[in-house]
Amino acid sequence: MTFELVPHPSPTPEDQIAEILKEPGFGTTYTDHTAVVDWRADGGWQNHRVEAYGDLQLSPASAVLHYAETIFEGLKAYKHDDGSVCTFRPDQNALRFQRSAARMALPQLPVETFVESLEQLLAQDKAWVPDGEGESLYLRPFLFADEPFLGVRPAQTFSYRVIASPAGNIFGGKLRPVKIWVSRDYVRAAPGGTGSAKTGGNYAGSLVAQQQAIEKGCDQVLFLDPLHENAVEELGGMNVFLVRDDNTLITPELTGTILEGITRDSIIQLAKDRGFTIEERRIGLAEWAEGAADGTITEAFACGTAAVVTPIGQLLDGEDTITMQGDFSVTMSLREELLGIQTGKVEDRHGWLHRLA
Structure with missing residues (x-):
């Protein structure tokens, strides 16, 4: 070649x-x-x-x-x-x-x-x-x-x-917790569809919901799975994690309707290295709301190549608002470690870096 x-x-x-x-x-x-x-x-x-x-x-x-x-x-x-x-x-x-x-x-x-x-x-x-x-x-x-x-x-x-x-920074300016609009009118993907493929049509189909989010003063949109009690899927272009107060990270499981994020996989490995329990499973939006209210879910963040790791501060679901009460210490620590590895400032324990030039 x-x-x-x-x-x-x-x-x-x-x-x-x-x-x-x-x-x-x-x-x-x-x-x-x-x-x-x-x-x-x-x-x-x-x-x-x-x-x-x-x-x-x-x-x-x-x-x-x-x-x-x-x-x-x-x-x-x-x-x-x-x-x-x-x-x-x-x-x-x-x-x-x-x-x-x-x-x-x-x-x-x-x-x-x-x-x-x-x-x-x-x-x-x-x-x-x-x-x-x-x-x-x-x-x-x-x-x-x-x-x-x-x-x-x-x-x-x-x-x-x-x-x-x-x-x-994909969201512009200094890193800050983002506000997310919950889409009830549109879904991103369905079983047997192309949700796990990184293809242009998936993103084109998400733009009308993203437009709604902007109109509501939000940065991004969260898609749900109406076939499974409105389980959390992913944002328009990022995977989602929740941090529980018992050192557990929860993220939607890979069922074929969401993208298999490389940043997602890396975060899971880094969290395991720290002794976190990882739960890959369906997460109902109601569970997120209840956990945020009673303090058992302390943080939420989105991750992807472009945004790396970005804290989620609020979810707007119609007239209801879910507000995260934590200080995002886990989110920011994982972000700093991941960026540190990528920029060569933190030891690359897993051999993830590849020299291009």
Whole structure:
């Protein structure tokens, strides 16, 4: 496997990059290059290359535009004190990418190609990695059907790409407890659906509920499972944890309707290392409300690649409000440890880091 380099003809000047990195935002600015691999039914994966970032030219009949034949991943690259750039558990992202592809009838990219594409991109765009506290270079691998065909069947040609964007705090400004709107009008996924796949349609379907949340003055939306007494599922793009006063972490079990978060899995391991009991099971919203009221559930937090770990301060459920009374000490401690591992400031006991550049 060899990635051909087609360098950008006019890369961004260093002083302009430095100006961008002062306020990286999230998902608004992109690095100079993209890693690309094509897939053809008659030849498999081919044409591995790194080329200049730029607009795509697609046929209006491309299958992705009509049947949402697309999946994506998200991970971050962090600059360490020694000047190296590392990412976090990319093999797990690669495996989830394969699972998403299998569910959506897309070709499965080899794990080694996925990881190599990140390395090749960072070899060119290392200067774009910010070094502020909590900042990173967000990496977005994605795969989409570019075959111009209107028949309903798996496409015969696909494009795999990785783009990168300097990233600060996803919720903007200083980290704070977020306010969550409980959606009673919409569900994110159903048994047998695509809830466990990281595919664009899942996110598109969640946006109307997210819009409701914003209108109610909330940061995010919480989806429920109406088939199981309104069990807690996940936020629009993050997994959920509750902290109980007996050193127990509770999180919704993986039943196929929620995403198998890599941050979620890492938090479970770090909590086990500390002696916490982990309960992966269905959590009724009523249990959350009662526990918050009587003090047995002291904290709640959301986690995901973009937000890492974010405390949940309030849930708005129609006219009712669930308020967390704890000090978020467990939440913030787990966040600091996880970020510490990712940024190289805390020992990587589990061998999760992978050097990209």
